[in-house]
Amino acid sequence: MPAGAALSEPFAFTLPPAAALLAWYARQKRELPWRGETDPYRIWLSEVMLQQTTVASVGPRYARFLARFPDVGALARAPWPEVAEEWAGLGYYARARNLHAAAQAVAARGGFPRDAEGLRELPGIGAYTSAAVAAIAFGQPVLPVDGNVERVMARLAAIDTPLPAARPLLARLAGGFMADAAARAAPGDFAQALFDLGATICTPRNPACALCPWMAECRARKQGIQAELPVKAPKRARLVLHGIHFLLRDARGAIGVRLRPAEGLFGGMWELPGTPWREAPWSVADALPHAPAPGVNWREAEGVASHGLTHRELSLGLLVGRVAELPPGLSPLGAEAGLATVMRKLLALSGAGES
DNA sequence: AATCCGGGGTC
DNA sequence: GACCCAGGATT
Numbered sequence: 001m002p003a004g005a006a007l008s009e010p011f012a013f014t015l016p017p018a019a020a021l022l023a024w025y026a027r028q029k030r031e032l033p034w035r036g037e038t039d040p041y042r043i044w045l046s047e048v049m050l051q052q053t054t055v056a057s058v059g060p061r062y063a064r065f066l067a068r069f070p071d072v073g074a075l076a077r078a079p080w081p082e083v084a085e086e087w088a089g090l091g092y093y094a095r096a097r098n099l100h101a102a103a104q105a106v107a108a109r110g111g112f113p114r115d116a117e118g119l120r121e122l123p124g125i126g127a128y129t130s131a132a133v134a135a136i137a138f139g140q141p142v143l144p145v146d147g148n149v150e151r152v153m154a155r156l157a158a159i160d161t162p163l164p165a166a167r168p169l170l171a172r173l174a175g176g177f178m179a180d181a182a183a184r185a186a187p188g189d190f191a192q193a194l195f196d197l198g199a200t201i202c203t204p205r206n207p208a209c210a211l212c213p214w215m216a217e218c219r220a221r222k223q224g225i226q227a228e229l230p231v232k233a234p235k236r237a238r239l240v241l242h243g244i245h246f247l248l249r250d251a252r253g254a255i256g257v258r259l260r261p262a263e264g265l266f267g268g269m270w271e272l273p274g275t276p277w278r279e280a281p282w283s284v285a286d287a288l289p290h291a292p293a294p295g296v297n298w299r300e301a302e303g304v305a306s307h308g309l310t311h312r313e314l315s316l317g318l319l320v321g322r323v324a325e326l327p328p329g330l331s332p333l334g335a336e337a338g339l340a341t342v343m344r345k346l347l348a349l350s351g352a353g354e355s
Numbered sequence: 356a357a358t359c360c361g362g363g364g365t366c
Numbered sequence: 367g368a369c370c371c372a373g374g375a376t377t
Contacts, residue, residue: 047372047373048372048373049372050371050373051372051373051374052360052361052371053361053362053363053371053372053373054362054363054364054371055371055372057362057364057371058372089361089362090362091360091361092360092361093361094360094375095360095373095374098375123374123375124373125374126375128374129372129373129374146372147370147371147373148371164357165356194372195372198372199371199372204369204370204371205365205366205369205370206366232369235368235369264360265361266360266361307362308361308362309359309360309361309362310359310360310362311359312359340361341362341363356377357377358376359374359375359377362371363370364369364370364371365369366367366369366370
């Protein structure tokens with residue numbers, strides 16, 4: 001045996017039979033809007049929407065997006081502000097920008113690449129999404145490894161190496177399922193069966209092992225440590241950032257907004273003008289030099305908009321004012337503009353409403 | 356390998 | 367509140 005083989009397989013672990021999971025899936029699978037779809041555009045859209053986003057959140061947005069952009073050509077032709085509007089509130093806005101760019105690339109080349117390697121070249125499609133689309137839409141024998149699959153594998157093989165360091169090992173173990181004829185014959189179903197197992201049985205907390213088709217083979221279950229796995233590295237504390245924004249109306253009542261830069265936080269989305277966000281709180285006097293127009297009689301809105309993100313906590317205050325005409329650089333806020341949720345919270349502070 | 360990037364459901 | 371979610375890009 002070559003030395004590399006021994007290093008890559010430090011755990012002598014026999015995978016449980018794929019057929020048992022597929023049989024369970026046939027009975028217990030969730031009914032989801034994208035289930036049964038094979039159109040690569042629809043599968044791709046569902047996978048991108050589901051990145052770090054719960055099924056419950058995606059459900060209503062998936063149908064709405066497809067109604068507006070029914071195929072990849074329609075999405076490719078759409079101007080960015082319409083895509084931003086349709087994605088508003090879903091978060092991780094780079095997904096929408098990459099989705100738009102990828103649609104244009106696919107339209108230009110006349111269709112989707114048919115395998116994971118080709119899909120991987122498209123913006124916003126990484127190791128997971130390329131494998132998911134290849135398996136579900138094209139029947140390629142690859143296994144997408146998401147958080148569900150990592151958790152299931154960590155428990156099956158009782159891997160106590162903390163994430164994310166354990167990720168390569170877990171992916172390697174999971175890939176072993178593609179040597180199982182039952183999984184290889186239905187890679188899309190098998191992947192989704194693993195997702196459903198992780199979502200409904202092998203859950204992060206209080207896994208329902210008694211209902212698991214692989215209970216007998218699960219090492220963590222045998223050791224009684226299933227609820228402790230996977231181990232995760234400790235998370236860093238969140239930084240609190242402060243800012244003050246300006247709600248400026250013109251004589252007709254239109255609210256002035258501007259487009260954020262394409263990169264970075266809330267990239268490409270509309271915002272109320274404001275100060276930079278920093279750790280030190282702003283006084284009104286410090287904020288005024290950042291006002292979008294001079295000589296405005298600003299009124300301080302009650303309270304602050306608090307908004308938690310993965311690595312930051314935003315605390316934003318609001319000043320409200322009126323001018324005859326919006327200054328250059330500000331556009332009137334459209335009724336359905338692409339506003340991130342934190343900006344809708346700011347608007348709500350003033351009683352301006354959200355839509 | 357670490358960090359950035361949203362928002363909501365859930366316990 | 368803390369944790370989690372059908373992750374990807376960047377450095």
